[in-house]
Amino acid sequence: MDFQSCVNINKEWDIVGARQIGRDFARKIGFGTVDQARIATAISELARNIYLYAGTGKICFETIEEIDRKGLVILAVDDGPGIAEISKVMEDGYSTSGGLGAGLPGVKRLMDEFDIISEQEKGTEIKAVKWVR
Amino acid sequence: MDRKLKDLVIENSDTIVQMWLDEISKGRQSDYTSTISEELFESTNREFVNVIFASVEKQGITTALEDFSERLVNLGWPLSYLTDGLQSFRRVTINYILSEQTQVGSDYFSEVLQAVDNWVDPIINKLVNEYSGSWEHIVSLQRVALQELSAPLIPVMENITVMPLIGTIDTERAKLIMENLLDGVIKHNAEVVLIDITGVPVVDTMVAHHIIQAAEAVRLIGSTCILVGIRPEIAQTIVNLGIDLSKFPTKSSLRKGFQSALELTNRKIVGTADSHENDIEQLVDSLDRE
Numbered sequence: 001m002d003f004q005s006c007v008n009i010n011k012e013w014d015i016v017g018a019r020q021i022g023r024d025f026a027r028k029i030g031f032g033t034v035d036q037a038r039i040a041t042a043i044s045e046l047a048r049n050i051y052l053y054a055g056t057g058k059i060c061f062e063t064i065e066e067i068d069r070k071g072l073v074i075l076a077v078d079d080g081p082g083i084a085e086i087s088k089v090m091e092d093g094y095s096t097s098g099g100l101g102a103g104l105p106g107v108k109r110l111m112d113e114f115d116i117i118s119e120q121e122k123g124t125e126i127k128a129v130k131w132v133r
Numbered sequence: 134m135d136r137k138l139k140d141l142v143i144e145n146s147d148t149i150v151q152m153w154l155d156e157i158s159k160g161r162q163s164d165y166t167s168t169i170s171e172e173l174f175e176s177t178n179r180e181f182v183n184v185i186f187a188s189v190e191k192q193g194i195t196t197a198l199e200d201f202s203e204r205l206v207n208l209g210w211p212l213s214y215l216t217d218g219l220q221s222f223r224r225v226t227i228n229y230i231l232s233e234q235t236q237v238g239s240d241y242f243s244e245v246l247q248a249v250d251n252w253v254d255p256i257i258n259k260l261v262n263e264y265s266g267s268w269e270h271i272v273s274l275q276r277v278a279l280q281e282l283s284a285p286l287i288p289v290m291e292n293i294t295v296m297p298l299i300g301t302i303d304t305e306r307a308k309l310i311m312e313n314l315l316d317g318v319i320k321h322n323a324e325v326v327l328i329d330i331t332g333v334p335v336v337d338t339m340v341a342h343h344i345i346q347a348a349e350a351v352r353l354i355g356s357t358c359i360l361v362g363i364r365p366e367i368a369q370t371i372v373n374l375g376i377d378l379s380k381f382p383t384k385s386s387l388r389k390g391f392q393s394a395l396e397l398t399n400r401k402i403v404g405t406a407d408s409h410e411n412d413i414e415q416l417v418d419s420l421d422r423e
Contacts, residue, residue: 012303012304013303015303016301016303019334019335033366034365034366036366037335037366037367037369037370038366038369038373039334039368040334040335041335041337041370041373043372044335044337044339045337045338045374048337048338055267091266092375099337099338099339099342100338100341100342100345100376101375102338102341102374102375102376103337105375106338106373106374106375106376109373109374109375110370110373110374132297
């Protein structure tokens with residue numbers, strides 16, 4: 001998939017940059033304010049995971065159009081240590097960094113579609129889609 | 134050798150200056166300087182080239198160069214104007230020197246290159262340092278200014294303080310918020326602290342986590358923390374994320390939060406004129422009944 005826009009995540013302030021670009025995308029596609037906030041929050045979680053656990057990575061955005069609906073795809077890619085137990089991180093309240101442990105399960109609930117592929121020592125790729133209602 | 138080249142360049146400075154000016158003006162149409170007026174551009178070019186020659190002649194950084202770069206930094210000229218200008222100067226000068234010679238051996242060629250580099254490089258370094266120094270200075274000033282704004286605490290009345298938060302919260306700021314909050318609660322002897330997040334664009338798990346920790350810390354030192362300014366969309370994302378904010382009271386607006394703060398400290402707002410009117414109304418009511 002050829003992505004329209006990517007933001008590299010190297011430092012904490014890049015999270016804000018990614019969020020702003022994502023919000024702009026969402027506004028252009030036609031999401032309402034509540035969904036814009038959901039998307040911005042989801043991007044924030046994904047970008048923060050990259051910053052915290054992988055160090056560097058990127059967040060990419062792409063609008064998708066089907067016959068009867070439009071949506072936004074967010075792809076978060078890193079080549080960090082990977083996730084050992086995906087089922088564990090998708091549980092509420094599980095965190096290895098003393099956080100709330102609501103990040104990834106939260107993103108799944110904030111978005112409509114959620115896909116996670118992770119290989120240890122190789123990296124993680126998360127794809128999330130939100131459709132305009 | 135270096136001496137000879139320098140004499141050659143300085144003697145023919147007029148020709149080189151002309152070549153340089155031509156070269157600079159050629160590339161002008163398409164780039165950043167196209168918004169600058171013709172006269173200013175010309176006079177700055179003249180001054181620039183004079184400064185370059187002065188420092189080539191004196192072999193080193195002159196005060197004229199320092200003044201010139203300082204002025205351009207203050208006027209906000211792009212750094213690329215200076216670096217482009219010096220690169221053109223290097224090109225023009227080398228071309229000129231080589232064109233003066235009928236036969237050019239590779240030794241002579243490399244000597245010319247080295248000599249011109251020795252003139253130009255210190256000037257480039259000086260200017261780049263001057264520019265980046267000024268940027269770093271601005272960034273550090275803004276950093277301080279931002280930090281001053283990052284976690285303000287306002288004691289609105291006895292026992293009640295407000296912390297309005299505006300903008301993104303990162304880890305550094307979260308730490309400051311916690312420190313200022315606890316210091317302020319002790320200092321102002323506050324029973325109730327209102328944290329207003331109306332201006333926080335995104336509340337993700339990290340921000341929520343920091344707020345929960347701050348509220349818990351405030352509770353430990355014996356005060357109550359009320360989270361106010363939760364916009365509807367933020368409320369929905371918090372629910373989606375599954376964040377539990379039930380350990381402390383939350384309100385939609387600062388006004389409602391302030392009212393509960395007053396209740397918690399056993400006070401309420403009483404209008405000065407209202408009570409009088411009420412008496413009259415009651416009187417009228419009682420008259421009606423009869």
